[in-house]
């Protein structure tokens with residue numbers, strides 16, 4: 001893969017303190033967590049492919065710059081100046097992220113900005129959807145022997161998160177772009193987990209992952 005080679009040549013694999021290349025952290029039994037993350041990578045291959053196509057095309061056609069792999073071998077970039085002005089959001093498509101410039105932080109001593117971690121939550125959500133798509137695709141293949149149908153179900157896993165925008169519209173009746181975005185459950189989850197601490201003094205993610213040494217039972 002050209003982006004992989006390019007990243008290795010330029011040393012553009014971002015390292016975050018205490019986080020290994022697969023995104024495993026030392027907090028809770030690193031080996032177990034890392035093995036699980038590698039498994040998740042391969043069961044969400046459809047989103048791996050889409051993420052590379054998305055970030056690769058954005059770089060190729062001049063929408064984005066500064067390619068780098070982040071933990072979990074997530075291909076990332078940031079919007080070029082003109083896109084940064086135009087596009088109000090960082091965007092995750094498949095297992096690929098393009099950040100707003102102000103969101104991205106290259107300091108290896110900092111475990112990501114809250115909005116970087118927000119986008120990472122969407123990667124996890126993609127993994128969940130793709131895993132279910134894999135299982136249903138397998139079932140379709142076993143029951144029908146139809147390879148094309150099974151492949152279509154497998155590939156469709158990358159689209160399932162879009163359903164949250166539709167259910168958000170139905171639930172709240174606000175079909176504006178902003179309304180769909182703010183009300184979608186996967187966005188609410190990502191914001192709730194990583195937003196700056198407001199009520200408890202720590203975000204959900206800080207309680208669960210980043211600063212937990214004992215970890216269990218919360």
Ligand SMILES: [Zn+2]
Nearest residue numbers: 118122187190
């Ligand atoms: Zn989001």
